[in-house]
Amino acid sequence: MGTMWGIGAALLTGVLAAGSASPAHHPVVGRELTGLVGLVAERILIGDKVAAAKFGTTAPIEDPVREQAVLDQAAALAVENGIDARETVAFFRAQIEASKVVQRGLFDRWTAHPEQAPTERPDLATEVRPQLDRITIEFIGQLAATEDVRGPGARCAVSLAFAAISADHRYHLDALHESALREAVRPVCAPAASGNS
Numbered sequence: 001m002g003t004m005w006g007i008g009a010a011l012l013t014g015v016l017a018a019g020s021a022s023p024a025h026h027p028v029v030g031r032e033l034t035g036l037v038g039l040v041a042e043r044i045l046i047g048d049k050v051a052a053a054k055f056g057t058t059a060p061i062e063d064p065v066r067e068q069a070v071l072d073q074a075a076a077l078a079v080e081n082g083i084d085a086r087e088t089v090a091f092f093r094a095q096i097e098a099s100k101v102v103q104r105g106l107f108d109r110w111t112a113h114p115e116q117a118p119t120e121r122p123d124l125a126t127e128v129r130p131q132l133d134r135i136t137i138e139f140i141g142q143l144a145a146t147e148d149v150r151g152p153g154a155r156c157a158v159s160l161a162f163a164a165i166s167a168d169h170r171y172h173l174d175a176l177h178e179s180a181l182r183e184a185v186r187p188v189c190a191p192a193a194s195g196n197s
């Protein structure tokens, strides 16, 4: 675990102590982003299935047409749900980059150690992408629910550190998946600056 997260964990000792004193009906301070980051981890793990679908076939890891479809879908859902479309697209771009980090890492691993390669090949179009599409919808709900927490500032940073640590434990992420998660959550507390696309 990186130093930054270690510092985040140290900060959390105080935050969680404060949170435990909150009335039960209030969201616990520091835990606001666990749902969102849990979905980030779930999407990253679906990257394993994407890789399994493509490994040993001619399908390339990078599919710009599909990426655009994912981003267009996210933008449309953002508008429908009254959240910032530009920030939402930036968030989804990071999720796609994280999936590619995982896929490349697994391709390298499976090439070097063929005995670790998957023995089953899920179908990308009918099995795996529908799972990603479901997560897209859930992401929009979480992005809408966390709008007031996300942004520059300590509250977001601390919540994000806590959420990343708990996702790491809950989903048993190895170094490859942990580094993908770190990349994927980067936009959460750093909304896209206005004026950029």
Ligand SMILES: O=C(O)C(=O)C[C@]1(C(=O)O)C=C[C@@H](O)C=C1
Pocket: 050, 061, 062, 063, 064, 066, 067, 070, 095, 096, 097, 099, 100, 124, 129, 132
């Ligand atoms: O659907 C795929 O083929 C994927 O590899 C997944 C994904 C994504 O994260 O949505 C990632 C990389 C591709 O360029 C397109 C999409």
